[in-house]
Amino acid sequence: MFQKICIYGAGAIGGWIGARLVAVGVPVSVVARGATLAALRAHGLRLREGADERAFAVTATDQPLELGAQDLVIVAVKAPAMIDVARAIGPLLGPRTAVLTAMNGVPWWFLQGFGGAAKGRTLQSVDAGGAIARAIAAPRVLGGVVHASCSVDAPGVIRHRMGQGLIVGEPDGSRSERARALDALLQRAGFEVTLSEHIQQDIWYKLWGNMTVNPVCAITGASADRVLDDELARGFMSAVMLEAREIGARIGIPIAQQPEDRHAITRKLGAFKPSMLQDVQAGRAVELDALVTVVRELGQLTQVPTPFTDALLGLARLYARERRLYPA
Numbered sequence: 001m002f003q004k005i006c007i008y009g010a011g012a013i014g015g016w017i018g019a020r021l022v023a024v025g026v027p028v029s030v031v032a033r034g035a036t037l038a039a040l041r042a043h044g045l046r047l048r049e050g051a052d053e054r055a056f057a058v059t060a061t062d063q064p065l066e067l068g069a070q071d072l073v074i075v076a077v078k079a080p081a082m083i084d085v086a087r088a089i090g091p092l093l094g095p096r097t098a099v100l101t102a103m104n105g106v107p108w109w110f111l112q113g114f115g116g117a118a119k120g121r122t123l124q125s126v127d128a129g130g131a132i133a134r135a136i137a138a139p140r141v142l143g144g145v146v147h148a149s150c151s152v153d154a155p156g157v158i159r160h161r162m163g164q165g166l167i168v169g170e171p172d173g174s175r176s177e178r179a180r181a182l183d184a185l186l187q188r189a190g191f192e193v194t195l196s197e198h199i200q201q202d203i204w205y206k207l208w209g210n211m212t213v214n215p216v217c218a219i220t221g222a223s224a225d226r227v228l229d230d231e232l233a234r235g236f237m238s239a240v241m242l243e244a245r246e247i248g249a250r251i252g253i254p255i256a257q258q259p260e261d262r263h264a265i266t267r268k269l270g271a272f273k274p275s276m277l278q279d280v281q282a283g284r285a286v287e288l289d290a291l292v293t294v295v296r297e298l299g300q301l302t303q304v305p306t307p308f309t310d311a312l313l314g315l316a317r318l319y320a321r322e323r324r325l326y327p328a
Contacts, residue, residue: 001181002072005029006092008085010036010045010060012150013102014076015158017166019047020189022056029059029067031088032156037062039156048159069094072182074144075136076102078279079126079290086135098178099136100168102144104275105207105290106298112138113172114200115251118301125293142182143199144168145206149272169196201253208244208255209262211291212237214276215316218286223271228263238263239308244295250302279325286320288313 007018010032018028022045032040040060047054061067070092077085082103093099101107108127111118122130147165150158166186170179175195183195196202213224216233227233238259245255279286292313299306320326 001178002098002185004070005072005074006031006064006067006070007058008073008075008089008092009077009081010040010156010158011076011078012152012158013146013148014074015045015152015156016047016148016150016160017074017076017102017189017191018058019045019054019056019158020191021185022058023047023054024189026185026189027059029061029070031062031064031067031092032060033062035155039154043156046157048153048157064088065091067092070097072098072100074100074102078285079103079105079287080285082108082126082132086132089135093136093140097140098142098182099140100142100144100182102146102166103290104210104287106203106294107141107143107290108132109136109138109141109143109171110200110203111251112141116302118251118298121301123294123297125289125297138171141171142168142179143171143196143203145196145199145202147206149269151278164190164192165194166191167194167196167199167202169199169202171199173197173199198253204244204248204253205255207291207295208241208248209266210274211244211295212240212312213266214274214291215286215288215312217274218276218280219316219319221277221280223273223277224266224269225271228267234263236308236312240312243299243304243306243309247295247298247302247304247306250304251298280320280323283323284325286316286325288316288320288326292316 006029007014008031010030022028044055044057073092111121145167148163149161153159170176183193186193216227241259276286
């Protein structure tokens with residue numbers, strides 16, 4: 001089913017997925033730009049795992065029109081870049097093209113066909129005016145959740161540290177032909193794949209941990225273990241998570257765990273720097289809206305008060321704006 005595959009965004013996750021696909025003989029094209037595009041053309045897509053480094057030849061361009069319609073497009077960009085993707089992705093989309101989102105946070109399609117009283121609503125915090133939804137229609141979408149640690153050592157050079165987990169699924173929960181084909185393709189590439197019947201639940205559970213540790217580490221500059229070791233910081237994070245848990249319950253994705261249960265999972269990752277802290281240190285735009293602003297918006301839609309989420313958003317937003325990493 002998926003003969004023509006394009007990775008849109010050859011960063012840490014997109015590069016990792018692309019390299020693993022090419023490694024098992026699946027031809028892959030990549031939409032990239034700037035230094036990353038130059039590196040891919042000169043040296044291929046390079047993947048580092050432990051002491052091993054392998055280079056994989058890919059077709060790379062910054063002009064989607066050169067590639068034409070694809071069977072599968074894997075969108076693996078940071079949420080702030082999605083509006084630019086929406087403007088440029090059109091030439092890659094044929095009548096039957098599927099689009100797999102492999103991104104952090106709540107995606108623009110989250111409430112399509114789901115969400116109780118919020119069902120079908122456009123989330124303005126992640127898709128103002130619905131521009132992304134118009135460019136990438138909901139029936140094209142397959143949802144994805146990544147459980148792996150990857151980083152970019154240099155343009156076109158991806159380091160995979162740990163984890164092989166990918167969760168994929170149709171937003172309506174069906175085990176469609178294309179979902180099963182994607183499951184088989186990714187398993188062939190060596191990923192530990194789960195075909196989910198409720199991908200929104202999987203997205204929300206990952207967000208439940210990320211929405212606090214990411215911005216708190218970004219603001220403080222501390223690694224995740226040090227944040228969790230601080231009793232007051234951990235307590236504040238737990239209060240935010242309880243608000244998000246109530247929101248999830250009202251839209252049909254309850255979480256049975258307590259915040260401390262989720263903290264225990266994060267502790268197992270050790271002294272790591274979450275992606276938002278890495279972005280701040282590198283001077284890149286932060287994914288605040290897809291991780292925190294969207295939770296505040298969902299709170300308003302479900303009539304759940306969010307004073308702790310509001311405080312976290314206000315502090316993180318101000319911090320990022322002062323560093324020109326978030327729009328004024």
